Amino acid sequence: EPEVTQTPSHQVTQMGQEVILRCVPISNHLYFYWYRQILGQKVEFLVSFYNNEISEKSEIFDDQFSVERPDGSNFTLKIRSTKLEDSAMYFCASSAGLAGNNEQFFGPGTRLTVL
Amino acid sequence: AQSVTQPDIHITVSEGASLELRCNYSYGATPYLFWYVQSPGQGLQLLLKYFSGDTLVQGIKGFEAEFKRSQSSFNLRKPSVHWSDAAEYFCAVGAYAGNMLTFGGGTRLMVKP
Numbered sequence: 581e582p583e584v585t586q587t588p589s590h591q592v593t594q595m596g597q598e599v600i601l602r603c604v605p606i607s608n609h610l611y612f613y614w615y616r617q618i619l620g621q622k623v624e625f626l627v628s629f630y631n632n633e634i635s636e637k638s639e640i641f642d643d644q645f646s647v648e649r650p651d652g653s654n655f656t657l658k659i660r661s662t663k664l665e666d667s668a669m670y671f672c673a674s675s676a677g678l679a680g681n682n683e684q685f686f687g688p689g690t691r692l693t694v695l
Numbered sequence: 696a697q698s699v700t701q702p703d704i705h706i707t708v709s710e711g712a713s714l715e716l717r718c719n720y721s722y723g724a725t726p727y728l729f730w731y732v733q734s735p736g737q738g739l740q741l742l743l744k745y746f747s748g749d750t751l752v753q754g755i756k757g758f759e760a761e762f763k764r765s766q767s768s769f770n771l772r773k774p775s776v777h778w779s780d781a782a783e784y785f786c787a788v789g790a791y792a793g794n795m796l797t798f799g800g801g802t803r804l805m806v807k808p
Contacts, residue, residue, distance in 0.1 A: 611793040623739070623785060625795040636795050671738065675793065680746055682727040682789040684796060688738040 582606045584687035586672050592693045593662055601657045601690045603672030610677035611635070612655045613684060614647065616668040623671065629655065630677070662694045697722040697788045699799035707805040708776050716771040716802050718786030727789040728769040729796065730760055734782045742784075745769060756780070781806045 585604045593599050605612050614626040627637040629647055646658045655674075659666055669691050673684040698721045708714055720726060727746050731739040743754025750762040760771045769786060783803050787796040 613795065615796075622800045623787075623796075623798040625797065628793065628795055630793060635793065638795070677793045679792055682746070682792050682794055682796075683729075683741070683744055684789075685741075686731075686739040 584672055584674055584685050586670075586687040586690050588690060589688065590691045590693070592695065595664055595694055596661050599659050599662055599692065601659075601670050601672075601692070603655045603657075603687055604653050605655055605672065605674030606676075606685055607653070608676065609674035609685075611675045611684075612647075612649070613673040613675075614657045615671045615673065615686075616640070617671065617689075618665075618668045626657070659692075662692075664694050667692060667694045697726060697790055697797045699786050699788050699797055701784075701786055701799035701802050703802045704800070705803045705805065707807060709807045710778050711775050714771075714773045714776045714780070714804070716784050716786075716804070718769045718771065718799060719767055720769065720786070720788045721767065722788060722790060724790070725764070727791075727794075728760075728762060729787040729789070730754065730758070730769075730771050731785045731787060731798075732756075732782050733785065733801075739785070742771070776804075776806055778806045778808065780804060 587602045612629045617623045627641045628635045669689045671689045672687040675684045700719045729744045730742040745762045783801045785801045786799040789796045
């Protein structure tokens with residue numbers, strides 16, 4: 581069964597450093613998403629991407645964040661200058677974008693620790 | 696904008712007992728509704744979903760949920776809980792294909808032997 585994959589599974593970085601989190605969505609899906617979950621809290625939407633551009637973003641997704649689909653398979657989230665409060669689990673998801681269906685398939689997550 | 700409330704932060708049930716986890720949503724039209732389960736340190740696994748049609752939906756692991764438009768609810772149920780069901784459960788709502796999902800705060804389920 582096709583699945584969303586994410587790398588790395590755990591990333592440790594120093595405050596102020598740039599990090600890139602990588603995702604490979606399911607191959608025929610059209611929508612891609614990033615969510616985050618701070619330890620012990622709920623899952624929060626960051627951004628969605630469709631047709632090579634951002635389709636929605638939350639207030640969390642400020643200028644420190646960017647997303648890119650650099651090739652036909654990868655989808656990345658970049659945090660330019662990490663802060664302590666960026667420490668969280670980051671989930672990538674994808675969906676087919678079919679009318680009447682919003683099922684999103686989640687990857688296993690990348691745990692980001694900012695020291 | 697849509698929102699989701701899960702009123703119960705923690706629930707403890709005995710193994711073999713029935714379970715109901717509550718979820719209330721706010722959205723102007725019929726939403727897409729989901730229940731996900733998350734074991735500690737793990738990702739999100741979809742239990743079941745509602746898009747349209749029959750308001751009682753069956754999912755994996757013996758779970759079911761009922762969409763009640765009049766109560767803006769989508770409660771998750773299981774007739775007999777197993778120890779392996781101990782996890783965190785999240786209800787989520789989306790408005791249309793490609794739309795972001797909005798998650799509730801989660802309910803942590805503990806199962807007593």
